[in-house]
Amino acid sequence: MSDPVDPARYRLAMGRFATGVAVVTSSLRGHDVALTVDSLTSVSLDPVLLLVSLHAEARVLEAVESGSPWGVSVLTARQRGLAEWLGEPGRPLHNQLARVPHEQGEITGVALVQEALSTFECRTYAVHPAGDHSLVVGEVVGMRARLTDEPALVHYRGGLGELR
Template sequence: MTGDATGVEAARYRRALGRFPTGVTVVTARVGDIDHAMTASAFTSVSLDPPLVLVCVEQEARFHDAVEQAQAWGVSLLEQGGRPVSQWLATRGRPLHGQLDRVPHRRGAVTGVALLTDSVATLEVRTTALHAAGDHSIVVGEVVSVGLPDEPGPPLVYHRGGYTHLA
């Protein structure tokens, strides 16, 4: 078995965590006139009072610098039909400029971040803390706006290394 000092094999660890189904989100930030975006499944609620959420961002990703600089970000919880958008925004090396040109979105009223139209819910968030954690950073933020479409579709779910849906 290969692994680090803990004795946990990386591939086995990844397989174990893949058995935990997650929703799929797109996290956005705006620096100057450039929209930054990434697909994230490492997103969760932290607190109801105050309303806090977190997202985990790889420290080497260009989005890390953007979210750190912007101090405000958006979260779009994707609908089941959001797979192509999720895959596009998870593609390493995609062009930064214009990456949201073909993605239906609107600007958040509070922060101006891009919020994807085809979402079961959207959040605008202001960063309250950033914690280094291994090769990622945990970005914690206070929710300053919530968008709830009147009739959302079912959520996009990721499980065992692939996209799926709720039964």
């Protein structure tokens, strides 16, 4: 029998895996809610599915589980402040996107971050509890990708940086 894995050391080790940074948005009781994530992956091309991992206590997860459509906005390096704000725990429910330039998705009406590298509008395909998170699989019903040379915002070793 080996010793159990220390969560702090696990987090440190996983921090060596560079990931992009995105914002997941939805609507809860008439309010836009949002959360910064670094766990976004493509799942399938037929049907077109993507996956995000959301903390079990996230308001966005509550919105998704209530049946609201949701969006994903992949951030540019200059959107770092926005990522930090939407990653802060304990933000108020009201006006989370007040200081975030955003627009409504053409298909679902979900809030999407303006000037993001790409955006996806999703309807929930499946939710799988996984420890202190839930894995949320979304069917992509709309998307946009900007043609730009702007660097992407990335998460690496516990910090935010950029990748060209």
